[in-house]
Amino acid sequence: MFKRDPIFWWASGIFILVLVLYAVTQYDVLLMLIVFAYLLRPTLASLGVAKKNVDERQMSLNYRSSNIAFVVTIIACILMSAKLRAENNVAAELFFMVIILGVVAKALFNVLLTKDFREVAPKISISVGFFVALFAGISNIDHGIFSLSFIMNVLPGLVMIGIGIISKYFPRIASILILLLCLAFIVWRIIKVGFEDAFGILLIIGVPLLAASYGLWREPKIASDERIE
Numbered sequence: 001m002f003k004r005d006p007i008f009w010w011a012s013g014i015f016i017l018v019l020v021l022y023a024v025t026q027y028d029v030l031l032m033l034i035v036f037a038y039l040l041r042p043t044l045a046s047l048g049v050a051k052k053n054v055d056e057r058q059m060s061l062n063y064r065s066s067n068i069a070f071v072v073t074i075i076a077c078i079l080m081s082a083k084l085r086a087e088n089n090v091a092a093e094l095f096f097m098v099i100i101l102g103v104v105a106k107a108l109f110n111v112l113l114t115k116d117f118r119e120v121a122p123k124i125s126i127s128v129g130f131f132v133a134l135f136a137g138i139s140n141i142d143h144g145i146f147s148l149s150f151i152m153n154v155l156p157g158l159v160m161i162g163i164g165i166i167s168k169y170f171p172r173i174a175s176i177l178i179l180l181l182c183l184a185f186i187v188w189r190i191i192k193v194g195f196e197d198a199f200g201i202l203l204i205i206g207v208p209l210l211a212a213s214y215g216l217w218r219e220p221k222i223a224s225d226e227r228i229e
Helices: 006-025 028-046 056-086 092-114 117-139 148-166 171-193 195-217 221-228
Strands: none
Touching: 006 028, 056 092, 056 117, 092 117, 092 195, 117 148, 117 171, 117 195, 148 171, 171 195
């Protein structure tokens, strides 16, 4: 049974609006906006906006199903990206961006919801580094895994992973290293393909790395509270 609460009517309104816009424009992409209507309730509940309209059982089911859906989406993006890479199709970078955006968004919202900046920052660096190394490796696998081209393209991602690992022990030093690595990556990418072509990938990689750098530099909440007391 659907609950006839404000969220239900908002979701229904979005659904009807999308159908009307599609009927007028015949633009197929608009139909994808129906997803917003479907995800409206669990999204608001996760953000703590509409908890009174969602019971604990719904929250638990939404949490489990969302995690499974997220994993399936990431796997599908990886397979599609690998397929397009094999065909030398530049559209593979779009799937790469979706993967990075999804993983980083999940990590960043963990930060925002738990306010544990220093704990999540290493995960951001390791996640971004892993996917940078993975897709750089896929792009240069034809040269051989021991070729200079393969190693140089995979190296930035491996460095990000390494910094993410040591950041648990040396957070301030890792914060500076991540900032420098991020700036170096931005400059290198702009020189290689130009600012316009590099803007999207720089935004998706640069923003989370800067967030990770800030999170590692920030004092832990517990330590700050103890000093205040």
